[in-house]
Amino acid sequence: MSNFLERLFTRNTSAQQAKERMKLVLIHDRTDLSPGELEVLKDELIEVISRHVEIEPGAVRIEMATEGREQRLIADIPIRPTRRKRK
Amino acid sequence: MLLPNHGTLKKGSIRIMPGKVVTVTSGKGGVGKTTATANIGAALAAAGKKVICVDADIGLRNLDVVLGLENRIVYDLVDVVEGRCRMRQAMIRDKRLPELYLIPAAQTRDKNAVSPSDMLRLADELRQEFDWIMIDSPAGIERGFRNAIAPADIVLVVTNPEVSAVRDADRIIGLVEAEEKGPPRLVINRIKPDMVRRGDMLSADDVLELLAIELIGMVPDDDAVVMNTNRGMPVVLDNRSRAGQAFRNIAQRLQGENVPFVEMNSNDGFFGKLARFIRPGGD
Numbered sequence: 001m002s003n004f005l006e007r008l009f010t011r012n013t014s015a016q017q018a019k020e021r022m023k024l025v026l027i028h029d030r031t032d033l034s035p036g037e038l039e040v041l042k043d044e045l046i047e048v049i050s051r052h053v054e055i056e057p058g059a060v061r062i063e064m065a066t067e068g069r070e071q072r073l074i075a076d077i078p079i080r081p082t083r084r085k086r087k
Numbered sequence: 088m089l090l091p092n093h094g095t096l097k098k099g100s101i102r103i104m105p106g107k108v109v110t111v112t113s114g115k116g117g118v119g120k121t122t123a124t125a126n127i128g129a130a131l132a133a134a135g136k137k138v139i140c141v142d143a144d145i146g147l148r149n150l151d152v153v154l155g156l157e158n159r160i161v162y163d164l165v166d167v168v169e170g171r172c173r174m175r176q177a178m179i180r181d182k183r184l185p186e187l188y189l190i191p192a193a194q195t196r197d198k199n200a201v202s203p204s205d206m207l208r209l210a211d212e213l214r215q216e217f218d219w220i221m222i223d224s225p226a227g228i229e230r231g232f233r234n235a236i237a238p239a240d241i242v243l244v245v246t247n248p249e250v251s252a253v254r255d256a257d258r259i260i261g262l263v264e265a266e267e268k269g270p271p272r273l274v275i276n277r278i279k280p281d282m283v284r285r286g287d288m289l290s291a292d293d294v295l296e297l298l299a300i301e302l303i304g305m306v307p308d309d310d311a312v313v314m315n316t317n318r319g320m321p322v323v324l325d326n327r328s329r330a331g332q333a334f335r336n337i338a339q340r341l342q343g344e345n346v347p348f349v350e351m352n353s354n355d356g357f358f359g360k361l362a363r364f365i366r367p368g369g370d
Binding site: 013014015016022023026029030 | 253254260
C-alpha cells in the first residue's frame with residue numbers, strides 16, 4: 001500500500017496526465033474559448049481598463065476557474081497607485 | 088375521478104402512478120449504452136416491475152440481440168409511429184422475464200422517420216401501462232439523440248474511464264442540461280480496477296470530478312458481459328457476475344433505494360468485498 005501511495009505521488013502516471021489534459025479540454029469545450037482567444041480577451045481587457053485607471057499590464061492574470069459544471073473567468077488586475085493625481 | 092393509489096393497477100385499468108421514462112445516452116458510441124439499457128431494464132423486471140425497453144437507435148438496431156429477442160420481431164418503432172400497427176403488436180415479451188418487453192428499432196429506416204413529438208406521444212401511452220420505460224439512445228448529438236431524450240424523466244449518461252468517452256459525456260451533459268431535463272446521472276462503465284490501482288486508468292473519482300454530476304453506478308469491466316450477451320442473456324441474471332451486480336445496484340438506486348457505493352480502486356475495495364459477498368471464501 002505504501003509502495004502504491006509512493007508511486008501515486010512521485011510518478012506522473014498516465015491517469016494523472018489524462019485528468020490534467022481533460023480538465024483543460026473540458027474548460028475550452030464548455031466555454032467555447034480557446035487559449036488563444038483567452039489571450040486576445042486579456043489584451044482587450046487591459047486596453048479597456050487602461051482607459052480608466054493606470055494598471056500594470058505585465059502583472060494582469062486572467063484565469064478560468066471551475067466550480068462543479070460552471071466556469072468562471074477570474075481576472076486579477078493590479079492597479080498602480082495614483083499619488084500624482086491627489087491634491 | 089381518480090383516487091390516490093399506492094401501487095400500479097393491473098393491465099387494462101387506468102394507471103394512477105404513471106411510469107417513468109429513463110433515457111440512456113452517452114455521446115460516444117461503444118461505451119455500453121445498449122448493455123446498460125438492457126440490463127437495468129432486466130434488473131427492474133426481475134424485481135417485479137413492469138418494464139419496456141425501447142430501441143431508439145433507428146437504422147442500427149441492437150437492443151433486440153442484446154436481449155436475445157431478435158427472432159421474434161414483426162413490427163418496430165417506426166411501424167408504430169407511422170400507424171402500420173398498434174403499439175401492442177410491436178411489443179415483444181421476454182420469456183425469461185415476463186414483466187420485460189421490447190419495442191425494437193427499425194433497421195431499414197433512418198432516424199428522421201421519428202420526431203421528438205412522436206416519442207413524446209409514444210412515451211405518454213407507455214407510461215399508462217409500464218412502471219419503467221427504458222429508452223436506448225443512439226450515439227451522437229443529432230436527431231436520434233434528441234428523439235431519445237425528448238420524453239425522458241431521468242437521463243443516464245454512460246461513459247468509460249477514457250479521455251474520448253469522458254469528453255463526449257461532458258458535451259452530452261451540457262446538451263441535456265440545455266434541454267432543461269435536470270442534471271443527468273452518471274454510469275461509469277468498464278472500469279478496470281487493476282489499471283486504476285497502477286495509475287493507468289482514470290478512477291471513478293477522477294471521472295466524477297471532471298464531469299461534476301451525480302453518480303448512479305460504477306460497472307467493472309467483466310468478461311461475463313460479453314459471454315452473456317453472446318447468448319442473448321442479460322448479465323443481471325448471472326448472480327456471479329460483478330457487472331451484473333453493479334447493474335442491479337443501479338436499478339435499485341433508480342427506484343430510490345440507498346445502495347452504498349463501494350470503492351473500486353482500493354486494494355480491498357469493490358472486488359474484494361464483492362467477491363466475498365458473492366462467493367464466500369474468496370475468488
